[in-house]
Amino acid sequence: MRITLVIGGLGGGGAERVCINLANCWVERGHHVTLLTVYHTATPAYAIDSRVLRRSLDWPRLPRKEELNPAAIESIQRGLQKPGCEQQLAREITYFAVLRHRILAQKPDVVVSHMDITNLHVLVAMHETDVPVIACEHTDATRVSIGWWQTVRAPLLPRARFIVTPHAESAGWFSKYDVQVVRISNPLIPPPELSFEHNGHRRRLVSLARLSADKRPDLSVYAFASIAENFPAWDFEIYGDGPMRTTVANIIERLAPGRIHLLGFTKNPYDVLRGADLFISTSWVEGFGNSIWEAMACGVPVVATEAGTTIRSLVRDRIDGMISNDTIPALARDMATLMRDDQKRAAMAKRAREVLDRFSLESSLSAWNKLLHEAHDE
Numbered sequence: 001m002r003i004t005l006v007i008g009g010l011g012g013g014g015a016e017r018v019c020i021n022l023a024n025c026w027v028e029r030g031h032h033v034t035l036l037t038v039y040h041t042a043t044p045a046y047a048i049d050s051r052v053l054r055r056s057l058d059w060p061r062l063p064r065k066e067e068l069n070p071a072a073i074e075s076i077q078r079g080l081q082k083p084g085c086e087q088q089l090a091r092e093i094t095y096f097a098v099l100r101h102r103i104l105a106q107k108p109d110v111v112v113s114h115m116d117i118t119n120l121h122v123l124v125a126m127h128e129t130d131v132p133v134i135a136c137e138h139t140d141a142t143r144v145s146i147g148w149w150q151t152v153r154a155p156l157l158p159r160a161r162f163i164v165t166p167h168a169e170s171a172g173w174f175s176k177y178d179v180q181v182v183r184i185s186n187p188l189i190p191p192p193e194l195s196f197e198h199n200g201h202r203r204r205l206v207s208l209a210r211l212s213a214d215k216r217p218d219l220s221v222y223a224f225a226s227i228a229e230n231f232p233a234w235d236f237e238i239y240g241d242g243p244m245r246t247t248v249a250n251i252i253e254r255l256a257p258g259r260i261h262l263l264g265f266t267k268n269p270y271d272v273l274r275g276a277d278l279f280i281s282t283s284w285v286e287g288f289g290n291s292i293w294e295a296m297a298c299g300v301p302v303v304a305t306e307a308g309t310t311i312r313s314l315v316r317d318r319i320d321g322m323i324s325n326d327t328i329p330a331l332a333r334d335m336a337t338l339m340r341d342d343q344k345r346a347a348m349a350k351r352a353r354e355v356l357d358r359f360s361l362e363s364s365l366s367a368w369n370k371l372l373h374e375a376h377d378e
Contacts, residue, residue, distance in 0.1 A: 001376060004034045004108035006099075008118050010044035012241070012265050013210065014186075014290045015138040017046055019114045021187045024049040025365055034106040038099070038118065045267060057102055063094050067101040076100065079127030082155035089124060089152065100125040109376045112136065116146050123159045132161035132375040138287040140308055141170045153177060161375045166288040168309045182371060186288040187364040190356055191270040191298050203234040203339070206276040206300070208269055208291035209283060211242035216326070218244065218251055219282040219305070223331040225255035231339050236260040239272055273298040277345060278338055284326065286310045296320060296355040301348035303334050314359070320352040 003026055007019045019035070027033040027049050034053040041056070048054065076096050080089050089096075099121060103111060111133045113122040119135035126133055135157070157163065157177040164182050165171050171183045205224065209215040217238060224236045236256075238248070241264055252260045266272055269291060273279070279295035281304040286292075292302055292314050302321035304311050315321040324334040338345050 001372060002032045002034075002107055002109045003112060003372065004036055004103055004106045004110075005112045005114065006036045006038070006103065006118060006122050007114040009037050009039045010035075010041040010046070010048075012045035012267075014287065015114050015136070016044075017290060018136070018138065018186050018188075018288075020044065020046045020048055021189060022112070022368065023052045025187060025361075027051045029365075034108070036102060036106065038121075045265070047267075053106075055102065055106065057098060059095065059098070063098050067098045068094070069097065069101065072100055073097050075128040076124060079124060079159075085124075085152050085155055092124075096121065096125040100129070104129065104131070110134065110372055114138065116141070116144075117149055119160070120149060120152060120156050123156045127159065133159065134162045134164060134371065134375055135160040137163055137165045137170060137174065139170075140167050140285050140287055140310060141165075141173050143285045143308065162371055164371070166310070167286075168313070170287070182367070184367045184371070185359040185364050186290060186293070187361055187368070188290060188293050188297075188359075190361060191274070191294070201233060203231075203277045204275065205234055205236045205278045205280060205335070205339070206239070206272060206295070207237070207280050207282075208239045208266070208272070208294070209281065211238075211240050211244040211248055213244065214283060214285050215240075215242075216282040216284060216305075217248050219326065219328065219331060220280050221248060221251050221255070221260060222328045223335060224260060225251075226328060226332045227336050227339075228256050228259050230336065234259075234277075234339055237272065237276075238262050239264065239266045239269075241265045269294050270298060273300055276300045278303065278335070279321075280331075280335065281305065281307075281311075282326070282331070283307050289314050293355055293359060296352040299349040299353050301338060301345050301352055303331070303338065305331065314355065316351070320348050320354070 010016050023033050023035045037056045038059050040058045113119045114136045158179045162180050162182050163174050164184050166186050171181045174181045211217050273295050279300045279302045281292050286307045302315050304315050305324050305326040317323045322334045324331045
């Protein structure tokens with residue numbers, strides 16, 4: 001089968017990792033796979049199988065003559081003659097024509113697009129092409145707004161053959177759009193091995209997240225700093241980058257220098273999770289929780305703030321981690337509960353590895369295989 005995946009770029013986000021994982025797994029299983037980005041990404045954040053064909057619109061740029069096919073533009077314009085579509089989107093007609101041309105040049109049997117606004121772009125561009133589009137929604141739509149783009153979801157989303165989301169509440173939310181919604185857990189690659197070694201006598205609290213407001217890294221820093229004196233053998237390692245880096249660095253320097261380490265983005269989460277004693281997530285919104293899954297797959301218990309049913313499906317409170325209230329005192333208390341109790345952490349670590357069976361790579365790929373064939377065979 002010829003599959004074209006479309007995504008904005010290939011930075012270090014969770015959606016990008018899922019997109020690349022799918023591309024790598026599908027090409028390994030014998031499919032012809034093209035990974036098409038809207039924007040140029042010189043160096044992808046994650047490794048891509050050499051058999052995956054990489055293409056890019058390199059947008060923004062001037063269109064080429066062959067990309068402005070009059071018949072294609074007329075088809076796109078007909079698709080925009082819907083309430084709420086024409087006025088807002090007509091000004092982007094050149095972009096849609098270029099996107100359509102680039103996708104069709106790959107001769108796909110199925111198109112799999114990723115992320116909310118990119119999904120809508122692809123559905124506009126592919127109007128009347130008869131190529132099925134599967135739209136992947138990675139964030140929790142019940143908590144995240146996409147601004148005025150919300151108004152065009154109703155006329156555009158029914159054009160998708162399927163919407164795929166890993167989140168139960170989002171699946172229910174999208175079902176109102178007269179489109180078939182399928183819930184599939186993110187296809188995450190298990191760690192190469194489950195054994196690990198502790199870093200001498202030091203204990204490691206680890207977080208892996210973009211340093212942005214939705215992930216609330218400052219919350220974990222304040223919480224750890226408030227109890228750091230009581231746990232002199234513990235260090236807090238923060239992996240990730242983003243717009244809050246300077247803010248977080250300043251808080252660390254003021255409250256816990258030498259105890260909290262800001263270590264930047266890592267391409268290899270298992271390298272830093274191996275040997276960790278506790279993982280913390282302070283996000284207020286998650287589509288699936290890739291880094292939480294990866295920590296648990298390494299046998300690392302998790303303290304996570306409440307972020308809807310996604311977190312509660314991954315972290316089983318008091319079994320393989322703790323779900324905390326999103327206040328500094330509550331988070332600090334729950335962190336301290338596990339930091340002081342080696343036996344409790346060990347018991348949770350053992351149960352945490354069950355995530356490999358509860359949300360397995362093979363079950364995700366099996367569900368995707370069924371979906372691809374349903375879309376292609378219709």
